[in-house]
Structures are given as C-alpha cells and as structure tokens.
Amino acid sequence: MRAMVLKAAGSPLRPEDRPDPAPGPGEVRVRVEACGVCRTDLHLLDGELPQARLPVVPGHEVVGVVDALGEGVGSPALGERVGIPWLGGACGICDYCRHDRENLCDAPTFTGCTRDGGYATHAIANAAFCLPLPREDYPDAAAAAPLLCAGLIGGRALRLAGEGANVGLYGFGAAAHILAQVALHQGRRVFAFTRAGDRATQEFARSLGAAWAGDADTLPPQPLDAAIIFAPAGELVPLALRAVRKGGSVVCGGIHMSDIPRFPYRLLWEERRLLSVANLTRADGHAFLAAAARARVVTHVRRYPLEAADQALGDLRAGRLQGAAVLVPGA
Numbered sequence: 001m002r003a004m005v006l007k008a009a010g011s012p013l014r015p016e017d018r019p020d021p022a023p024g025p026g027e028v029r030v031r032v033e034a035c036g037v038c039r040t041d042l043h044l045l046d047g048e049l050p051q052a053r054l055p056v057v058p059g060h061e062v063v064g065v066v067d068a069l070g071e072g073v074g075s076p077a078l079g080e081r082v083g084i085p086w087l088g089g090a091c092g093i094c095d096y097c098r099h100d101r102e103n104l105c106d107a108p109t110f111t112g113c114t115r116d117g118g119y120a121t122h123a124i125a126n127a128a129f130c131l132p133l134p135r136e137d138y139p140d141a142a143a144a145a146p147l148l149c150a151g152l153i154g155g156r157a158l159r160l161a162g163e164g165a166n167v168g169l170y171g172f173g174a175a176a177h178i179l180a181q182v183a184l185h186q187g188r189r190v191f192a193f194t195r196a197g198d199r200a201t202q203e204f205a206r207s208l209g210a211a212w213a214g215d216a217d218t219l220p221p222q223p224l225d226a227a228i229i230f231a232p233a234g235e236l237v238p239l240a241l242r243a244v245r246k247g248g249s250v251v252c253g254g255i256h257m258s259d260i261p262r263f264p265y266r267l268l269w270e271e272r273r274l275l276s277v278a279n280l281t282r283a284d285g286h287a288f289l290a291a292a293a294r295a296r297v298v299t300h301v302r303r304y305p306l307e308a309a310d311q312a313l314g315d316l317r318a319g320r321l322q323g324a325a326v327l328v329p330g331a
Helices: 039-045 141-148 150-161 174-185 199-207 236-243 282-294 306-317
Strands: 002-005 014-017 027-037 062-069 081-084 087-089 122-126 166-170 189-194 212-215 224-229 244-252 273-276 301-305 324-328
Touching: 002 306, 027 081, 027 141, 027 306, 039 306, 062 122, 062 141, 081 122, 081 141, 087 122, 141 150, 141 174, 141 282, 141 301, 141 324, 150 174, 150 224, 150 244, 150 282, 166 174, 166 236, 174 189, 174 199, 174 282, 174 324, 189 199, 199 212, 224 236, 236 244, 301 306, 306 324
Parallel strands: 166 189, 166 224, 189 212, 224 244, 244 273, 301 324
Antiparallel strands: 002 014, 027 062, 027 122, 027 324, 062 081
C-alpha cells in the first residue's frame, strides 16, 4: 500500500510504501476510493491536537470498499462501500458510552489522529464504526467523502442549534456548503458569513440558496435564531452572539479554535446559549447520511492525487477552495 505519513508536527507529509495491512479481530480493511481533506487535518499538522499519536496517516473522511474481514466480522460485507469517520472507536463502558454519548467517550480512538486514516490506498477500521454508503445514494466516492466529517459535524451542530428558521453559518467552506443544503431542505433560511471582502465565496453561498451573504463582521438583515461557527477564529464568537436574537444559540463546530476575546455580558444575556460540538456518535452518522440523501446534497469538490496531499492542505489553509478538497488514490 501507499500512504502519506505525518512524522512530526509542522513537517511535510512523507510518502511511504508499506505492506498491505491485515485486519485484526473486529476490523475490516478498506480499499480507499477517496479521502476528504478536513480543517482538522491542518490542526493535526500544526500540533494543535494533543491527543495525536505520531507518526500517523491523516485523513478521517474516508470512502472505500471493504476488501478484507477480520475475525468475527459479520458486517459490513466484502465488497460493501463504507465510510470511515473521525470517531474510530469508543470504549463502550464509560459513563458517556453507557448513556448514548459515545462522542464524549473517556477512551476513544480517532481516525487519522490516534490511528492511521485515509491518506492512503488502504485503511484498517473498526467494523462497528464504519458507516454504510450505498452506491445508489452516493455513486461518486469523492463527492461523498466530505460528508464523513464536514457533513456529520455540521449535522450535529445544526441539531444543537435548535429548530429556528434563520440560521447563520460563519465560515462558508466544506461544512457550511453541505449544511446549507440540508437546512434549506428543512425549510430554513441560511445567512452566510465569510472573510471580509470574499465576494466569490459570498456569491457561491447565494448560488446554493443562501438568503443573504456578507462579511463576518457585519450584521445580517434580520436577527438569527442560531449561528454555527465553522471557522477556527475565536473573534467570531462575540460577533455571532451579537447577531442572534434573544434565546438564540451559537454553536462552535470546530475541534480547535483560537482564543475567544473578552466580550460584554450583555451579548450573552437574554438567555443566549454558547455551545460546542465534540466528535460525533454513530447515531449521528446514520441520521445525517439519511438526511443528506433526502436533501440530495451536492458537494463541490476539487480532486487531488494522493501524492498531492500537501498541496491540497495548502489550498485549504489559504482559502483557495470553494467546497472541499478530496484525495483520490490512483488519480
């Protein structure tokens, strides 16, 4: 197999040829068809994820075909297309797991962070944590890949945001462009916030059906019921609190964010809520993938060969993407 490996934080990824891995008990081997490039991967490269175990193969938006089964695996079956998400495993015995909150597990494993991920031609995964991706719903593996984190985390953030009609999305990248389509399908109105002066992304948001798009430091034309922040910029928190109405929610959707600046209590007063999203559950995954299929979500992706992983990460960091970057082995 071929893999792109992170040896040390801050270093470029290194290509390696390795023997094809064999799945252990309860595991499957997946031939990778596509792997999305996520902002969390940038945090991994920058040494901002203390749970990371290096060296590691990054990538946690993995789509592929099961080509080997470990002992005791009945599902998924050989030849089945699956997704491998960020949550690679949970202990099943801690208080959080026993109360259906495995996203907060005390002893989790994370794909592409604490176990090797999908920047490779093959990946090993815990069979119980793979998500089915039927070809009839997701015929294009590259188009499906961003759903495995940008979509799943966005879906959990939208659920935490509540059922309000007017939803603001701060940072209109991979997650927001997926979530906007789901929110619109649910009958909500979407307000998109971008970097100052980013007219191209604002036009992209409007092309997807956003009711309004503007700079992140401006107020929308009407108060929001909820705001979801995908950009890892702490200074957006007080801006979003300012934009939501009384009783509204602000949800931080990233695994890492720069420090939140001091802000006056009046922005939080009147029962506004500030929440964060941590990881996901398998139930989240099944529910969101079904919702995305119903909404006929169309992801906008730029495809890169596996060996161009550093280029894809650089384009993501520089904001040169509309939608998501996806690595396609063999492309």
